[in-house]
Amino acid sequence: MNHIALLMENQPGALSRVIGLFSQRGYNIDSLSVAPTQDETLSRLTMTIGEEGADINQILKQLYKLVDVVMVQNLSEADALTLELAIIKLNKAKTDVEDLLNNYEFEREILDEKDNYTVFKVLGDTQEIEQLLSELKKEEFLEVTRSGTLGMTKGNESLATNDQTKISYD
Amino acid sequence: MAKVMTSGGEALIKALADENVDIIFGYPGGAALHIYDAIYQQDRVQHILVRHEQAATHAADGFARATGKPGVCLVTSGPGATNAITGIATAYMDSIPLVVISGQVPNHLIGTDAFQETDMMGISRPIVKHSFLVQKPEEIPVIVKKAFHIATSGRPGPVVIDVPKNLTDPNEKFEYKFPSDLYLRSFALYDEAENSEVKKAVKLLTEAERPVIYAGGGAINSNAAEEIYEFGKLMGCPVTNTLMGLGVYPASDEQFVGMLGMHGTYEANMVMHEADLIMAIGARFDDRITNNPNKFGLQAKKIHIDSDPSSIDKIIDVDVAMTGNAKKVISQINKELKAMNFDNKKFDGWMKKAMQWRAEHGLNHNMLDQKNPDDIILPQQVIQSAYKATHGKAFVTSDVGQHQMFAAQYYHFNEPRKWINSGGLGTMGFGLPAAMGVKFAFPDETVACITGEGSIQMCIQELSTCGQYGLPIKIINLNNRALGMVKQWQDMQYGGRYSSISYEDSLPDFIKLAESYGHVGMKVEKLSELESAMEECFALKDKLVFLDVYVDPDEHVYPMLKAGGDMSEMFLSKTEKTFE
Numbered sequence: 001m002n003h004i005a006l007l008m009e010n011q012p013g014a015l016s017r018v019i020g021l022f023s024q025r026g027y028n029i030d031s032l033s034v035a036p037t038q039d040e041t042l043s044r045l046t047m048t049i050g051e052e053g054a055d056i057n058q059i060l061k062q063l064y065k066l067v068d069v070v071m072v073q074n075l076s077e078a079d080a081l082t083l084e085l086a087i088i089k090l091n092k093a094k095t096d097v098e099d100l101l102n103n104y105e106f107e108r109e110i111l112d113e114k115d116n117y118t119v120f121k122v123l124g125d126t127q128e129i130e131q132l133l134s135e136l137k138k139e140e141f142l143e144v145t146r147s148g149t150l151g152m153t154k155g156n157e158s159l160a161t162n163d164q165t166k167i168s169y170d
Numbered sequence: 171m172a173k174v175m176t177s178g179g180e181a182l183i184k185a186l187a188d189e190n191v192d193i194i195f196g197y198p199g200g201a202a203l204h205i206y207d208a209i210y211q212q213d214r215v216q217h218i219l220v221r222h223e224q225a226a227t228h229a230a231d232g233f234a235r236a237t238g239k240p241g242v243c244l245v246t247s248g249p250g251a252t253n254a255i256t257g258i259a260t261a262y263m264d265s266i267p268l269v270v271i272s273g274q275v276p277n278h279l280i281g282t283d284a285f286q287e288t289d290m291m292g293i294s295r296p297i298v299k300h301s302f303l304v305q306k307p308e309e310i311p312v313i314v315k316k317a318f319h320i321a322t323s324g325r326p327g328p329v330v331i332d333v334p335k336n337l338t339d340p341n342e343k344f345e346y347k348f349p350s351d352l353y354l355r356s357f358a359l360y361d362e363a364e365n366s367e368v369k370k371a372v373k374l375l376t377e378a379e380r381p382v383i384y385a386g387g388g389a390i391n392s393n394a395a396e397e398i399y400e401f402g403k404l405m406g407c408p409v410t411n412t413l414m415g416l417g418v419y420p421a422s423d424e425q426f427v428g429m430l431g432m433h434g435t436y437e438a439n440m441v442m443h444e445a446d447l448i449m450a451i452g453a454r455f456d457d458r459i460t461n462n463p464n465k466f467g468l469q470a471k472k473i474h475i476d477s478d479p480s481s482i483d484k485i486i487d488v489d490v491a492m493t494g495n496a497k498k499v500i501s502q503i504n505k506e507l508k509a510m511n512f513d514n515k516k517f518d519g520w521m522k523k524a525m526q527w528r529a530e531h532g533l534n535h536n537m538l539d540q541k542n543p544d545d546i547i548l549p550q551q552v553i554q555s556a557y558k559a560t561h562g563k564a565f566v567t568s569d570v571g572q573h574q575m576f577a578a579q580y581y582h583f584n585e586p587r588k589w590i591n592s593g594g595l596g597t598m599g600f601g602l603p604a605a606m607g608v609k610f611a612f613p614d615e616t617v618a619c620i621t622g623e624g625s626i627q628m629c630i631q632e633l634s635t636c637g638q639y640g641l642p643i644k645i646i647n648l649n650n651r652a653l654g655m656v657k658q659w660q661d662m663q664y665g666g667r668y669s670s671i672s673y674e675d676s677l678p679d680f681i682k683l684a685e686s687y688g689h690v691g692m693k694v695e696k697l698s699e700l701e702s703a704m705e706e707c708f709a710l711k712d713k714l715v716f717l718d719v720y721v722d723p724d725e726h727v728y729p730m731l732k733a734g735g736d737m738s739e740m741f742l743s744k745t746e747k748t749f750e
């Protein structure tokens with residue numbers, strides 16, 4: 001499992017260049033999450049590559065080579081936090097859902113209950129969420145949407161941007 | 171200063187002029203018509219009309235390889251754009267700076283399967299260094315500037331600019347401003363190497379017993395020939411060049427052991443195999459060089475200089491990695507070697523060993539003296555004859571196949587940028603249009619295209635372009651009546667089952683064909699007539715000559731590395747090999 005964080009230009013085409021490096025090699029991207037940062041010209045992306053034997057260092061270098069990519073970090077090799085959000089709907093009453101979730105440690109919140117369908121969110125690490133989902137597989141009705149893993153390093157290390165490089169001509 | 175108002179089409183051409191572009195290669199069509207109208211109304215940038223967009227990209231590519239400046243081409247949307255793809259991929263694989271401008275359907279039609287619409291950004295994505303879809307006409311000058319900067323800096327490569335037709339509308343004018351500075355976020359370029367790395371490299375170089383310098387296309391791209399020559403002399407050790415690097419170290423120098431790799435010389439491959447230090451300069455250890463990477467250079471420490479960090483430790487792990495500009499990094503190393511008065515005498519024995527290998531199984535460069543049964547011509551003799559007739563001074567472009575390997579092996583390149591071939595992609599059809607690009611860049615120089623009857627037919631239509639612009643290129647066709655390189659593999663690995671390598675009786679009469687385009691055609695079938703025909707061909711200074719040389723159809727290219735083996739495992743001829 002490799003978690004990669006990167007900053008890229010918030011522009012059409014940028015994401016497909018990033019993804020192309022994986023699909024070209026036949027690697028599947030297990031999860032991917034992208035959104036603009038506080039600087040709306042930049043998007044931040046976290047992706048998870050499960051591929052056994054993937055040459056991640058080579059990919060990191062290729063990613064960094066893309067003109068649209070500003071910074072790359074391998075979170076798996078850094079002291080980093082990772083986190084995932086899942087929104088889940090079950091054909092159960094709110095109270096049943098609450099009982100069910102009592103076995104888990106992660107943050108959760110019931111968002112809605114309607115016609116005996118309950119929507120709730122859980123926030124935790126990916127493994128925990130997957131544990132929950134494997135338990136829920138036996139349910140007759142199950143709908144899930146996941147944010148994909150998000151990550152950030154601890155301490156003063158950061159994926160901050162370089163300033164724009166000015167290239168002058170005489 | 172007075173405001174200059176331009177349309178998008180005019181801005182595009184004006185920006186090219188501001189980038190000092192004199193010549194572009196292209197082919198018009200609907201989506202590019204506004205741009206072509208802008209071209210018509212100025213005379214600063216010359217447009218060369220080719221006969222197929224693939225040729226436009228190869229011509230721009232040949233221009234770039236010969237001059238070191240970016241090549242520029244212009245194509246229309248849809249089929250124009252897709253025809254350009256092979257040429258873009260060719261330039262991408264060899265890290266050649268190209269700027270490819272493609273017309274696109276008007277914005278409001280994008281995504282509607284409009285007439286002649288293809289997603290050029292999508293199709294070209296994996297084979298470009300970068301690409302731009304123009305969104306507003308005002309940004310055209312900045313995009314052009316960025317495109318040239320990206321195409322030419324660091325590890326060069328092709329950049330596509332896709333321009334929707336409505337953004338070049340002649341009726342919509344805006345103020346033209348060519349930027350004086352560029353802003354690119356985190357666009358890492360590597361220049362000099364870290365001093366600590368230089369020190370480490372010098373330590374390895376001076377402590378080695380059997381070093382070899384292995385230089386490739388990146389050394390040519392960074393114009394490092396002079397520095398590498400000096401480095402070679404400071405080291406006094408064997409030097410080899412890749413197919414892409416030929417000329418970056420003079421072939422006639424006594425330390426040069428020839429090309430290495432798949433069809434490299436015996437001595438170059440043996441030197442690589444036995445070396446205890448491999449110094450790679452702008453070369454990327456690709457599979458045509460290393461043979462089996464698990465058996466490559468097992469005795470050797472490795473130093474790698476490359477402008478692209480992703481080329482380092484990609485195939486072969488190295489001991490010292492130096493990301494930087496080869497010209498600058500080699501100067502750094504030379505300075506250290508000079509400062510310490512390095513005595514390279516200790517490599518004399520190793521250099522002698524290389525010469526001994528050459529004496530045992532080196533290429534025979536004097537085949538013109540030999541007579542053949544039935545006066546048949548061997549392909550190697552054609553190259554030697556061309557070398558002799560041009561005094562080794564010609565620009566030589568090539569296609570792909572046996573003829574290409576013979577040209578690489580037997581035409582000695584003493585200068586960089588003189589040998590122009592598609593090494594990475596191996597694109598048949600490259601040779602003739604590339605020669606056109608070279609000839610436009612150097613009208614007074616001799617330009618020869620060494621080709622095969624298979625390859626030349628892939629862009630033969632360019633004989634017409636050569637007629638229109640009066641390009642006296644010399645086409646030396648090594649006619650073996652077959653897709654020779656494929657046939658060689660079928661001989662060696664498929665029990666001589668010749669599947670689809672013959673044209674039966676359908677080859678055109680190349681003499682009449684050349685004549686029909688207004689050129690001169692000459693045919694040679696006998697060795698005894700080869701040299702006089704070659705002299706005559708190059709003496710016709712202002713004519714394109716198609717010299718159709720019938721060569722032995724059964725000749726193979728040797729040496730040839732054994733598939734999956736190490737670099738010492740070679741076939742040396744149809745009957746000899748170095749392994750069991």
Ligand SMILES: Cc1ncc(C[n+]2csc(CCOP(=O)(O)OP(=O)(O)O)c2C)c(N)n1
Binds near residue numbers: 624654
């Ligand atoms: C566009 C393209 N198609 C197919 C090939 C595969 N290929 C490599 S060499 C070769 C034969 C080339 O024949 P010819 O030009 O006559 O050269 P020869 O080997 O006979 O000297 C072929 C088909 C290629 N390199 N490029």
Ligand SMILES: [Mg+2]
Binds near residue numbers: 651
């Ligand atoms: Mg042939």
